[in-house]
Amino acid sequence: MTDKVRINTLNANSLPQSNETFLARQAEFESNVRSYPRKLPLAIAKAQGAWITDVENNQYLDCLAGAGTLALGHNHPDVLQSIQNVITSGLPLHTLDLTTPLKDEFSAYLLSLLPGLGKEYCLQFTGPSGADAVEAALKLAKKVTGRAGIISFSGAYHGMTHGALAVTGNLSPKEAVDGMMPEVQFMPYPGEYRCPLGIGGEAGVKALSHYFENLINDVESGVRKPAAVILEAIQGEGGVNPAPAEWLRRIRKVTAEHGILLIVDEVQAGFARSGTLFAFEHAGIEPDIIVMSKAVGGGLPLAVLGIKKQFDAWAPGHHTGTFRGNQLAMATGLTTLKILHEQNVAAKVAAQGEWLKARLTALQQRYPAIGHVRGRGLMIGIEMVDPHKAQDAMGCYPADGELAAQVQKQCFGAGLILERGGRNGCVLRLLPSLLITDGELEIFLDKFESALLAAGLTPVNAE
Template identity: 85%
Template sequence: MMTDKVRIDTLNANSLPQSNETFLARQAEFESNVRSYPRKLPLAIAKAQGVWITDVENNQYLDCLAGAGTLALGHNHPEMLKSIQSVITSGLPLHTLDLTTPLKDEFSSYLLSLLPGQGKEYCLQFTGPSGADAVEAALKLAKKVTGRSSVISFSGGYHGMTHGALSVTGNLSPKEAVSNMMAEVQFMPYPHEYRCPLGIGGEAGVKALTYYFENLINDVESGVRKPAAVILEAVQGEGGVNPAPIEWLQRIRKVTQEHGILLILDEVQAGFARTGKLFAFEHAGIEPDIIVMSKAVGGGLPLAVLGIKKQFDAWSPGHHTGTFRGNQLAMATGLTTLKILKDDNIADKVAAQGEWLKGKLAELQKRYPVIGHIRGLGLMIGLEIVKPNEAKDHMGCYPADGELSALLQKKCFESGLILERGGRNGSVLRLLPSLLITNAELEIFLDKFENALLGAGVKPV
């Protein structure tokens, strides 16, 4: 017994030297090579509050990643902790499969009320705990409803890492070692405000891409069979923070309705006030057939839900299941999050704050032209890092600089600022902070970011 006690004490993390290096070395020993964030953000987290993270060496970091957008209210919001404690002391089971509870009933009713038309035309499907699980369910349902097998997705899109979700994701890197991806996925170009995929740019580029999509669906010689679904993000996140033009989104909705193609909007990262609207598709005034929700919908705990137009709820009982779709703790924290977002008008606050922050970043851009482009909506903002000393392309854009972007992420970390990268070759620095971040905290971000620019050897002009 004494030997067992010694073994347990040896494994107790509190008995380890409290250094980031020690914990990272042990993580490398314990975990697969697939781990990614610790390679870019080499810390061991001891505690977190609001927008601040403290590591085991007592260093503080301003967190502008927030669990890749999952922590809409930041770390350990007091109302969130209270909701968890309420479930723990209530006697509710923590998981219920798809059996209902008074808590699930309240969560479902409230979430539906936030969907278009107060959810009167929608029903909910609780899937597995991740956004990718919900994407898989959405793709399966679209095929079941239509009897068709193909799907249209878009370059730069990100929908997850499971088999079907990866198949409709644009990034080629994780696909390289995977054979036999899901068949009949057709990728089309997604509009890009800074780097038009057609090489046209501006309003003309958007109009051309809009025509291109409609023509592909209508052209009997396109070579592309009518799809079961079109899946897209109204603001691409991992793809470099690219907002879809309103005209383009509206035309896609019109064409898909005319042809009986289900429109799936992936709101996993952009949803729940992140872009200054409750859902990013609301900027275009459209209603999707299926809404994919995860991340913030669970208030920081694992939960994924589909909003399905009732006319397309073609499932037979048990034809898509998942053990953890009854996560009661996540429904409690999710309900708390949704109520705070709505009651405190967080979307309006985020919309105004995003415009203010982009104005401040534009001032910074004048002094540091390596910031080639500032884009995004609300508190979902991207900064494309470029090579301003090299020749512009025919649209007036400098070459992207993924190497400097990576160095800037490192220097930000050293300055106590956590940012993620995205976009082609990782050239876009991305901001996804808590939606409750204050302007004073964003001023700290601006100071730390400028320090990182200087630390990376970027000289102001």
């Protein structure tokens, strides 16, 4: 055995317990594609609730929570017990799409949470990731309508598989990837802070709503009638952009009139994250297909579509996937859904979100580099700007992705984990456990302001 092989196969417990050691080994073992360790350089030893402890015994308040996957935080005791129950029950861990009593209970409960108690919907279990579910939704829409086109929106994020990437707005991962899925038309998504039409406010929303409807109705638009429109009711990776209710309602109206399926991606915003069970509920609409993942599996891999029954055009076996029957994920998912629903966590999240946005808006008054605070519930974005440069026609300063990266770095140094998103990573994003306490949110605010100061920002009222 060579020295290199011997080093690589050492038991982790025999290694020096330092973040640097584990990160160096990860760099040796893994592809350049890894991303989070570059921004959050730690090796996790344990986690509980909203807190993570690294191998050097440093503690961090986790406001990322697995990109929103861990709705109940880390290692919730009821979630852990649900795993133990499966392990000791004798159930197989893997069932393809064969049913079990556990799957039956999970399916019934999930359906009961969909619009109209799920009476108009059926479920499709896809592969284990949100991108897998998006792929299935796109295929189904094409099968139902016999059409090929898809309309998506600038700033969208739907996944990194080939079809999902084609309907994702971010251009960087598309570089040098030829042969993307054809007939994808992107349209502007409303921006609370940066209106893509340069209008802003209610007038901007009305103009964007009219633009969408006109594109569908105009026989000279150059865009064939699509099979589906896919959107997020709150864009996550795109910078925490909540869709105006009026705009969503207009899109629902137009798609219904033209037989275009409306696919709403609730992978990140769903399951009480926005202060309602689903983010589309803020507009009072019903999608034709609901894409669900992340929190629906209670921290374990699971992805599900909610499909209006009249659009369930699949023939048996026309969309399959090996890992559709993850019994552990259905157990943890069922436990999570019951806690979220029966403890009315959405109402708690809505109240905390309004309180936190108010506190962050007050902080914005003292730190001009905070250009905008937005979001719903515990899905909040803080856009960093350069207030020393010229404002645009709408009075917005240029976005400052470099400053956002520096603040994120200083947050990490202060024991606070959060993510960035939006154009050039200029938006600091909060996606904490939905069970985070008010006291922990106070700790977040203290750590966040400390990070702003460490990044070189000076409050305007400082002497």
